[in-house]
Amino acid sequence: MNLLNISGxxxxxxxxxxxxxxWRVNMALIPALLVAIAYFGISALLISxxxxxxxxxxxxxxxxxxxxxxxxxxxxxxxxxxLLLAFNVPATASMMWIVVIGALVAIGVGKMAxxxxxxxxxxxxxxxxxxxxxxxxxxxxTWPDISKVQFFGLDTVTGPTPLGMLKERGAEALDNxxxxxxxxxxxxxxxxxxxxxxxxxxxxxxxxxxxxxxxxIPVAFIGTAAxxxxxxxxxxxIHVEAVDGVNQLVGYIDPLTTILTxxxxxxxxFMATDMVTSPMAxxxxxxxxxxxxxxxxxxxxxxxxxxxxxxxxxxxNSVTPLINRxxxxxxxxx
Amino acid sequence: MxxxxxxxxxxxxxxxxxxxxxxxxxxxAQMVVLMNQHLGAPATPIVQKGDKVKVGQLIGEAxxxxxxxxxxxxxxxxxxVEPCKDAFGLAKPAxxxxxxxxxxxxxxxxxxxxxxxxxxxxxxxxxxxxxxGIVGLGGATFPAHIKYNVPEGKKAEYLIINAAECxxxxxxxxxxxxxHAEEVCIGVSILRKALGVPNAYIGIESNKPQAIAKMQDMAxxxxxxxxxxxxxxxxxxxxxxxxxxxxxxxVPSGKLPIDVGCVVSNLGTAFAVYEAIQKNKxxxxxxxxxxxxxxxxxxxxxxxxxxxxxxxxKHTIGVLPATTGKVISGGTMMGKAxxxxxxxxxxxxxxxxxxxxxEARRNPETACIRCGKCxxxxxxxxxxxxxxxxxxxxxxxxxxxxxxxxxxxxxCCFFSCPANKPLTDEIRLGKNKVRAMMAAKK
Numbered sequence: 093m094n095l096l097n098i099s100g101x102x103x104x105x106x107x108x109x110x111x112x113x114x115w116r117v118n119m120a121l122i123p124a125l126l127v128a129i130a131y132f133g134i135s136a137l138l139i140s141x142x143x144x145x146x147x148x149x150x151x152x153x154x155x156x157x158x159x160x161x162x163x164x165x166x167x168x169x170x171x172x173x174x175l176l177l178a179f180n181v182p183a184t185a186s187m188m189w190i191v192v193i194g195a196l197v198a199i200g201v202g203k204m205a206x207x208x209x210x211x212x213x214x215x216x217x218x219x220x221x222x223x224x225x226x227x228x229x230x231x232x233x234t235w236p237d238i239s240k241v242q243f244f245g246l247d248t249v250t251g252p253t254p255l256g257m258l259k260e261r262g263a264e265a266l267d268n269x270x271x272x273x274x275x276x277x278x279x280x281x282x283x284x285x286x287x288x289x290x291x292x293x294x295x296x297x298x299x300x301x302x303x304x305x306x307x308x309i310p311v312a313f314i315g316t317a318a319x320x321x322x323x324x325x326x327x328x329x330i331h332v333e334a335v336d337g338v339n340q341l342v343g344y345i346d347p348l349t350t351i352l353t354x355x356x357x358x359x360x361x362f363m364a365t366d367m368v369t370s371p372m373a374x375x376x377x378x379x380x381x382x383x384x385x386x387x388x389x390x391x392x393x394x395x396x397x398x399x400x401x402x403x404x405x406x407x408x409n410s411v412t413p414l415i416n417r418x419x420x421x422x423x424x425x426x
Numbered sequence: 427m428x429x430x431x432x433x434x435x436x437x438x439x440x441x442x443x444x445x446x447x448x449x450x451x452x453x454x455a456q457m458v459v460l461m462n463q464h465l466g467a468p469a470t471p472i473v474q475k476g477d478k479v480k481v482g483q484l485i486g487e488a489x490x491x492x493x494x495x496x497x498x499x500x501x502x503x504x505x506x507v508e509p510c511k512d513a514f515g516l517a518k519p520a521x522x523x524x525x526x527x528x529x530x531x532x533x534x535x536x537x538x539x540x541x542x543x544x545x546x547x548x549x550x551x552x553x554x555x556x557x558x559g560i561v562g563l564g565g566a567t568f569p570a571h572i573k574y575n576v577p578e579g580k581k582a583e584y585l586i587i588n589a590a591e592c593x594x595x596x597x598x599x600x601x602x603x604x605x606h607a608e609e610v611c612i613g614v615s616i617l618r619k620a621l622g623v624p625n626a627y628i629g630i631e632s633n634k635p636q637a638i639a640k641m642q643d644m645a646x647x648x649x650x651x652x653x654x655x656x657x658x659x660x661x662x663x664x665x666x667x668x669x670x671x672x673x674x675x676x677v678p679s680g681k682l683p684i685d686v687g688c689v690v691s692n693l694g695t696a697f698a699v700y701e702a703i704q705k706n707k708x709x710x711x712x713x714x715x716x717x718x719x720x721x722x723x724x725x726x727x728x729x730x731x732x733x734x735x736x737x738x739x740k741h742t743i744g745v746l747p748a749t750t751g752k753v754i755s756g757g758t759m760m761g762k763a764x765x766x767x768x769x770x771x772x773x774x775x776x777x778x779x780x781x782x783x784x785e786a787r788r789n790p791e792t793a794c795i796r797c798g799k800c801x802x803x804x805x806x807x808x809x810x811x812x813x814x815x816x817x818x819x820x821x822x823x824x825x826x827x828x829x830x831x832x833x834x835x836x837x838c839c840f841f842s843c844p845a846n847k848p849l850t851d852e853i854r855l856g857k858n859k860v861r862a863m864m865a866a867k868k
Contacts, residue, residue: 098764
């Protein structure tokens with residue numbers, strides 16, 4: 093007679109695992125990657141592969157030689173970080189080595205320095221991205237012109253992003269803005285993973301279906317950004333006005349352009365929803381999303397940078413422990 | 427369809443023994459009757475070595491307040507009165523009986539006739555429940571005579587019969603409904619009379635449509651019995667959750683169901699009440715589900731309480747499969763893993779669940795990713811991940827402040843944790859530490 097196992101109840105498990113969650117996120121990022129390759133050519137794929145491999149390598153090295161713990165590279169979280177980091181950079185040749193530095197900062201500083209997965213207060217990919225933005229301001233804001241991209245070509249002709257044009261306030265920017273349909277499909281300048289709202293929404297629908305994320309953060313984030321920018325736009329819609337004899341853009345952009353340009357879609361659906369760095373209670377997630385939306389529009393409108401999604405999410409990451417403290421689940425019968 | 431409002435999970439139902447009719451298991455050659463088969467103090471043995479006993483004879487008397495009578499499930503000679511290890515390895519006072527024949531007490535009505543009329547007054551019903559050693563058969567084995575003796579100043583408004591059977595695998599309540607619907611309804615009517623409430627509600631999860639139909643049909647012949655189909659969600663059968671599902675009321679922390687005017691009993695208890703009140707039969711038999719995915723056959727058995735796990739296994743499936751990993755008494759969510767298969771079964775046991783090695787294996791624990799799934803699954807609105815951290819760091823005072831004692835140990839947190847953290851184990855440890863701390867302060 094063999095011995096029986098004993099343990100406390102429950103004796104069954106839902107079979108959910110961290111690994112499954114991370115792989116579902118990776119799968120959800122595939123549509124955005126495919127669109128990026130279609131618009132920006134092979135360089136988008138190369139940058140993604142380099143970024144993912146560097147993230148995995150750095151995590152493996154740090155776990156093996158510094159932390160001396162069993163490797164968790166296989167759980168897929170380093171791949172998520174690698175993909176998201178890559179998605180947040182322009183598809184240019186210089187990014188192929190710069191993204192390696194970003195990966196080191198994302199994994200090393202953003203994640204492993206705090207003890208690894210689950211203990212990092214900030215989204216690692218965004219830590220890496222912001223580090224690159226501050227350290228390599230020129231390369232990080234040199235965008236390929238998608239109308240001149242050759243599929244296998246690594247040389248790029250630079251072009252503007254919608255938000256960049258608007259920030260410079262040139263009078264011609266309004267006419268050069270892409271069509272709403274292009275912004276939705278992805279035919280605009282920008283970091284290569286964030287351009288297509290459609291691809292991102294497809295991935296998000298998958299995550300919602302698989303219950304990896306809930307609707308609270310994306311809806312609160314995008315909704316707040318839309319409402320806030322709508323109020324500004326209603327007060328003073330964007331138009332050309334002569335200031336000191338020079339034609340300039342004055343006023344605020346419309347809500348649709350606000351949410352379809354820059355990183356709001358990618359940020360709201362994939363980075364703000366990072367479980368580790370966002371609040372746990374649904375009420376807290378709503379507060380978190382609203383905060384991200386407000387900060388994004390504030391930074392875009394009055395800040396020095398044309399885009400504010402990364403900073404907004406990182407700022408809200410920093411108050412997540414506070415939100416968790418305020419937003420407790422409703423106790424039974426209380 | 428009604429259900430409880432907060433949290434909950436939906437484990438694989440695995441009701442594979444649904445269609446196995448209740449079979450009567452033969453009486454084993456030797457019987458060990460534990461004196462501690464209920465919540466509270468053990469009963470005091472009133473027989474000695476060499477005494478002859480009959481089936482249904484009182485052998486353990488309830489002398490403490492929180493206690494229940496224990497009757498002999500067999501006839502024969504008392505071998506000895508000494509402690510015996512129970513299924514979980516704890517020594518309990520017990521009476522060993524050498525079985526001789528099957529001679530029942532004359533008072534017990536063994537005819538198959540169904541007796542509907544009950545002329546007893548509420549007080550007499552409660553006294554008889556005590557005499558017959560009836561306890562709650564949902565798992566907590568709370569003595570019925572205490573539950574149905576509503577204290578001064580409190581008033582019962584609802585009688586709720588728990589037939590949710592939300593635990594995976596278990597089918598004994600289902601079989602009782604299918605085969606003894608009338609007796610159950612009579613039992614429910616008796617309990618309703620004891621409490622003096624206008625309506626009794628029988629809560630059944632909607633994954634048992636045949637039982638719902640059968641009970642609804644039968645309930646039409648009785649006054650004040652309402653069958654309430656419930657949405658399938660675990661832990662529907664937990665007392666506070668069931669009250670919430672059926673009445674919308676919520677039992678506050680540290681309070682009892684009677685504080686919100688509710689009394690909850692298990693369906694099996696209602697059946698036992700029928701037999702005790704109408705047939706004078708003490709609680710000496712149990713209906714157990716013998717089930718498991720890898721077993722050659724599935725069973726629902728009527729066994730004498732005190733039959734050992736090994737005897738039941740031998741009679742139903744012969745031997746345990748070689749790949750058996752765990753044997754569980756109860757369901758997969760709240761059942762207890764059996765340590766000692768030579769131990770006797772007791773009142774309130776509902777199954778012998780045999781789990782395969784692979785099914786019984788726990789996946790390795792990984793880091794918490796703060797996904798909050800434990801929190802969203804918790805039917806009590808607690809924060810299991812927080813207890814895990816607090817208990818590990820021995821921050822017992824804080825665990826108490828975060829209401830760790832509200833936990834009903836349903837296992838939803840551990841079930842849904844993607845990091846496989848044994849949250850329920852840690853909370854159980856924490857609750858014990860909190861209770862020890864509170865006891866030390868007194």
